[in-house]
Amino acid sequence: MKTSSLLQRVMLLLGALVFMTPFLWMVLVSLKPSHSSLIDVNPWSPAQWTSTPLEWDNYARSLTIRPFALYGWNTTKVTLLGILGEVLSSSLIGYAFARLNFVGRGPLFILILSTMMLPAQVTMVPLFILFRTFGWIDTLKPLIVPAFFGSPFAIFLFRQYFMTIPGSLDEAATIDGASRFQIYWRIILPLAKPVLATVAFFSFLGRWNDFMGPLIYLSSESNFTLALGLASFQGQYSTDWNLMMAASLVVMAPCLLFFFLGQRFFVSSIVLSGLRG
Amino acid sequence: MKRSQSDFIAGFLFALPYLIGLCVFALYPIAMSFYYSFTRYDIFSSPEWIGLANYTELFGDRFFWTSIYNTLYYTFISVPLGMLVAVAAGIAVECQKFRGSLSSGLSFFLPSITPLVAASLLWLWIFNARFGLLNSVITPVLDFLNDFLDSSLTAPGWLADPSWSKPALILMSLWGVGGTMVLYLAALQDVPQSLYEVAELDGAGPFRRFLSVTLPMISPVLFFTLVMGLIAAFQVFLQAYVMTAGGPGDSTTFYCLYLFNNGFLYFRLGYASAMAWILFLLVIAVTFLVFKTTGRYVYYEGEGA
Numbered sequence: 001m002k003t004s005s006l007l008q009r010v011m012l013l014l015g016a017l018v019f020m021t022p023f024l025w026m027v028l029v030s031l032k033p034s035h036s037s038l039i040d041v042n043p044w045s046p047a048q049w050t051s052t053p054l055e056w057d058n059y060a061r062s063l064t065i066r067p068f069a070l071y072g073w074n075t076t077k078v079t080l081l082g083i084l085g086e087v088l089s090s091s092l093i094g095y096a097f098a099r100l101n102f103v104g105r106g107p108l109f110i111l112i113l114s115t116m117m118l119p120a121q122v123t124m125v126p127l128f129i130l131f132r133t134f135g136w137i138d139t140l141k142p143l144i145v146p147a148f149f150g151s152p153f154a155i156f157l158f159r160q161y162f163m164t165i166p167g168s169l170d171e172a173a174t175i176d177g178a179s180r181f182q183i184y185w186r187i188i189l190p191l192a193k194p195v196l197a198t199v200a201f202f203s204f205l206g207r208w209n210d211f212m213g214p215l216i217y218l219s220s221e222s223n224f225t226l227a228l229g230l231a232s233f234q235g236q237y238s239t240d241w242n243l244m245m246a247a248s249l250v251v252m253a254p255c256l257l258f259f260f261l262g263q264r265f266f267v268s269s270i271v272l273s274g275l276r277g
Numbered sequence: 278m279k280r281s282q283s284d285f286i287a288g289f290l291f292a293l294p295y296l297i298g299l300c301v302f303a304l305y306p307i308a309m310s311f312y313y314s315f316t317r318y319d320i321f322s323s324p325e326w327i328g329l330a331n332y333t334e335l336f337g338d339r340f341f342w343t344s345i346y347n348t349l350y351y352t353f354i355s356v357p358l359g360m361l362v363a364v365a366a367g368i369a370v371e372c373q374k375f376r377g378s379l380s381s382g383l384s385f386f387l388p389s390i391t392p393l394v395a396a397s398l399l400w401l402w403i404f405n406a407r408f409g410l411l412n413s414v415i416t417p418v419l420d421f422l423n424d425f426l427d428s429s430l431t432a433p434g435w436l437a438d439p440s441w442s443k444p445a446l447i448l449m450s451l452w453g454v455g456g457t458m459v460l461y462l463a464a465l466q467d468v469p470q471s472l473y474e475v476a477e478l479d480g481a482g483p484f485r486r487f488l489s490v491t492l493p494m495i496s497p498v499l500f501f502t503l504v505m506g507l508i509a510a511f512q513v514f515l516q517a518y519v520m521t522a523g524g525p526g527d528s529t530t531f532y533c534l535y536l537f538n539n540g541f542l543y544f545r546l547g548y549a550s551a552m553a554w555i556l557f558l559l560v561i562a563v564t565f566l567v568f569k570t571t572g573r574y575v576y577y578e579g580e581g582a
Contacts, residue, residue, distance in 0.1 A: 012369040016381035019388060024401055025410050069306035093295040102288030115303050119512055119560055121536055121553045123306035125546050149298025180287040182362050209392040227394045231519050234398055241402055255390045
């Protein structure tokens with residue numbers, strides 16, 4: 001019994017190490033001088049960590065070799081406005097599906113769940129043509145505006161979470177003369193912080209990391225997002241691995257940061273609302 | 278009475294953004310995509326009706342069949358393998374209540390939230406045949422074996438070798454199973470301890486307990502991740518676009534990469550739409566099939582109550 005649990009423990013830690021090694025390696029490579037980096041890096045020799053001076057300069061170089069500040073600003077705009085739109089619209093819609101009786105509620109909810117399975121490729125071409133007639137190609141609008149009309153997964157999460165909040169709260173507020181919108185805005189939303197954080201986080205990940213959308217809709221470099229800029233980096237500086245890894249780490253950093261900030265919310269809301277019924 | 282009437286109006290108003298979004302961003306494009314699939318359309322001139330010509334051309338298109346083969350290869354290996362790794366990691370994290378078990382859970386999860394473009398650049402180098410991380414582990418082992426067995430094994434070329442490029446991308450996909458693992462972890466924590474105790478009293482060993490208690494209890498989540506995993510794997514695109522551009526040869530020309538190239542590289546929007554519709558039907562068929570074949574093995578706790 002004792003040895004088997006020790007064995008399990010060792011396996012677990014080994015597994016975790018295997019999953020983390022690429023990250024460690026990435027940091028190591030990002031600090032290597034140019035030119036020498038390809039041949040020199042053997043992560044298994046401890047000398048690697050001490051022999052050559054660490055080039056912190058790589059970070060500044062990798063971010064100025066292309067207009068990464070501009071990419072970052074574009075990505076920030078798309079991400080923040082997108083999160084705002086997705087959270088506001090999806091929570092409102094989720095509230096309607098959790099609490100209000102209206103004609104067609106059941107079938108509509110099933111429709112929402114089935115659009116979750118719709119491959120993006122089906123709508124890709126017609127949406128491109130639609131946004132082209134709006135004159136939105138090579139602007140950030142196609143990446144922002146649709147967020148304000150709700151996203152299926154977020155609606156689903158909100159609805160599931162709202163169902164766990166006792167309906168008696170709504171009734172009490174109704175007796176005090178609150179309107180449906182006031183109940184949603186002032187009572188239900190403040191109680192839904194964990195699911196708000198979860199939806200915002202997933203929305204952040206999806207938008208910050210989105211590649212297909214920017215690839216299709218953006219053409220001039222001044223509108224590029226980080227994901228797109230990073231990919232074009234690969235084509236042009238494909239031997240400067242140290243710079244590529246440095247830039248990749250910078251693009252990754254906010255994802256890790258937000259995860260650690262919101263971590264305690266996510267588990268509780270996945271457990272509560274995740275996949276039940 | 279008054280309340281339910283105002284509820285009706287409020288419900289409609291609250292759901293209005295979704296109704297608009299559904300029509301503009303889902304139903305209308307689905308219908309138009311269906312229409313375009315029967316046309317020749319290069320975006321610069323208006324669509325021209327050509328009947329089933331796109332579909333008949335597709336069925337004779339060698340790259341179409343290659344892309345289907347590549348995609349099915351990738352899907353049917355990466356999805357089950359990914360679920361297996363995620364279950365194993367989930368159980369390992371759940372069973373081990375010691376300091377550090379949570380942080381090892383975290384290290385399984387972190388890769389799944391890194392931007393896929395950044396991960397692709399990273400793995401591009403991990404797979405580098407001469408200087409990559411992977412072969413820096415494999416080569417010494419093979420050298421040792423070669424000395425010992427007097428053989429001449431060499432490390433795989435990974436993305437440079439058509440027969441190793443798909444396994445390489447599958448290996449990379451395993452690195453991202455952390456998101457699935459978290460869902461399993463949540464489900465595992467939900468299994469009532471009493472069930473394990475009863476099973477143990479009945480003389481069930483660890484393996485039997487896993488088969489008869491754990492597996493049925495987490496089957497709804499397994500089922501959900503199977504369906505969503507299959508759908509996501511059918512749409513594999515970014516890794517191939519960034520890392521291999523479909524090569525070497527056409528060994529990583531996946532369905533959605535070929536679709537994208539037709540639509541936005543060659544501007545054959547009608548042809549791309551026909552491909553999109555075939556994908557759509559394929560997704561529906563596979564989802565239906567999974568529901569039919571494995572749906573009845575899924576155990577829902579509240580059922581029959």
